[in-house]
Amino acid sequence: MSDQYDVELSEDHIILRDMVRKFADNEIAPFVEQDENDHRFQRELVDKMAELNLFGCPIPEEYGGNGMGYLAHAIVTEEIGRVSGSLRISLNMQTMGTSLSILKWGSDELKKKYIPELMSARLLGCFAITEPNSGSDTVSMATTAVRDGDSYILNGQKNWISWAPVADIGIIFAMTDKAAKHKGMSAFLMDMHSPGVSTIATKAKLGIWACPTGEIIMEDVKVPAGDIIGQEGKGFGHLMEELVSTRLTAASGAVGTCQAALDASIKYACERNQFGRPIAQFQMVQEVIARMVAETEAARALVWRCAIQKDRGLINNNRETVLAKFYASRAADEVPNLGLEVLSAYGYSNEYPIARILRDGKVYKILEGATNIMKMILATDALGIKKANK
Numbered sequence: 119m120s121d122q123y124d125v126e127l128s129e130d131h132i133i134l135r136d137m138v139r140k141f142a143d144n145e146i147a148p149f150v151e152q153d154e155n156d157h158r159f160q161r162e163l164v165d166k167m168a169e170l171n172l173f174g175c176p177i178p179e180e181y182g183g184n185g186m187g188y189l190a191h192a193i194v195t196e197e198i199g200r201v202s203g204s205l206r207i208s209l210n211m212q213t214m215g216t217s218l219s220i221l222k223w224g225s226d227e228l229k230k231k232y233i234p235e236l237m238s239a240r241l242l243g244c245f246a247i248t249e250p251n252s253g254s255d256t257v258s259m260a261t262t263a264v265r266d267g268d269s270y271i272l273n274g275q276k277n278w279i280s281w282a283p284v285a286d287i288g289i290i291f292a293m294t295d296k297a298a299k300h301k302g303m304s305a306f307l308m309d310m311h312s313p314g315v316s317t318i319a320t321k322a323k324l325g326i327w328a329c330p331t332g333e334i335i336m337e338d339v340k341v342p343a344g345d346i347i348g349q350e351g352k353g354f355g356h357l358m359e360e361l362v363s364t365r366l367t368a369a370s371g372a373v374g375t376c377q378a379a380l381d382a383s384i385k386y387a388c389e390r391n392q393f394g395r396p397i398a399q400f401q402m403v404q405e406v407i408a409r410m411v412a413e414t415e416a417a418r419a420l421v422w423r424c425a426i427q428k429d430r431g432l433i434n435n436n437r438e439t440v441l442a443k444f445y446a447s448r449a450a451d452e453v454p455n456l457g458l459e460v461l462s463a464y465g466y467s468n469e470y471p472i473a474r475i476l477r478d479g480k481v482y483k484i485l486e487g488a489t490n491i492m493k494m495i496l497a498t499d500a501l502g503i504k505k506a507n508k
């Protein structure tokens with residue numbers, strides 16, 4: 119990327135990008151392969167990210183953020199995601215899925231109590247929608263929250279929750295009135311150390327091994343009524359809006375994956391000699407590199423457009439967020455595959471990064487909404503069946 123042509127970026131954005139890039143290359147990259155192989159979550163790296171206020175871009179200064187905005191958040195997320203798909207998750211766990219939701223819908227008390235703690239990473243967050251029998255069809259969730267005096271009593275099970283085994287607080291979506299369907303969902307801020315909460319770490323998964331993922335089991339967990347996020351019965355609307363934030367983070371991470379695959383492929387193509395010359399000189403290898411460049415930059419352009427719209431106040435730009443997430447997640451699947459063609463047998467080896475990048479890139483087509491759901495939103499909008507932007 120050349121600064122001169124990055125017309126969307128201000129000087130502050132460029133300074134931020136260079137700072138995060140340096141941090142990611144110097145502090146994360148040296149450990150990433152070992153951490154992935156050991157399935158080791160480095161809490162200290164999250165603390166260092168907090169020291170640099172990397173979680174604070176869309177959060178105002180009064181709550182510990184830096185108020186730099188959504189494009190800044192996208193830049194930070196891409197740079198972290200370029201080096202570690204596992205640590206990229208932190209940008210949703212501390213910022214978009216938790217702090218931003220509390221900022222938008224939580225009481226003043228919740229905002230003051232929790233957002234600065236998430237910004238500084240004194241507390242780690244998670245957000246829990248998915249259940250064993252409820253994925254894309256979120257309204258079918260079985261977790262219940264029943265009002266009991268000054269509290270709600272939560273019962274149910276969530277699975278595939280990023281950071282469940284390490285989180286201190288969770289934004290938990292539950293049904294307060296199952297019969298009311300969409301209008302019967304509510305969101306709660308739950309202390310993960312409360313009596314009745316237990317977690318089970320997901321042991322075997324395809325990628326992002328250094329990112330703890332797990333189940334949350336809730337058995338008669340008492341949550342103070344004041345810890346509801348927004349109003350009772352408004353949870354589905356909050357969830358849809360929250361996804362318009364978390365999908366930007368996922369899309370930005372996906373661009374990071376593409377850039378990582380491209381960087382590794384260019385380096386290899388210039389170093390590897392066959393038939394007496396670097397393979398970079400063969401046109402068929404160049405064709406693969408050209409496709410990788412095009413996919414990476416097209417994905418980034420969609421992500422930046424989405425972020426710039428949000429910075430201009432269009433924070434509920436569902437259509438453009440879904441488009442960015444759809445395109446970037448597909449690219450994060452395809453571009454590392456192209457990288458594997460360049461590195462060939464060495465790409466199949468764990469001694470080169472492509473194998474890890476390829477594994478980790480696959481997650482973006484699943485989390486924050488499966489690809490079919492993204493396609494459904496884009497197509498029904500285009501066909502005039504259901505407008506994506508309200």
Ligand SMILES: Cc1cc2nc3c(=O)[nH]c(=O)nc-3n(C[C@H](O)[C@H](O)[C@H](O)COP(=O)(O)OP(=O)(O)OC[C@H]3O[C@@H](n4cnc5c(N)ncnc54)[C@H](O)[C@@H]3O)c2cc1C
Pocket residue numbers: 244245246247248252253254255277278279280281326331481484485486487488489490491494
């Ligand atoms: C590593 C990882 C981390 C995650 N982190 C979190 C987290 O922190 N919090 C959280 O709540 N969840 C999390 N998830 C869960 C994730 O959000 C869900 O997996 C995702 O929403 C899809 O649900 P599902 O996998 O159950 O698929 P399903 O909904 O069962 O779908 C299966 C397939 O059917 C397709 N499909 C479903 N409905 C339709 C339809 N109407 N039309 C066409 N096709 C359809 C889907 O596209 C998919 O291809 C995580 C998942 C992973 C893998």
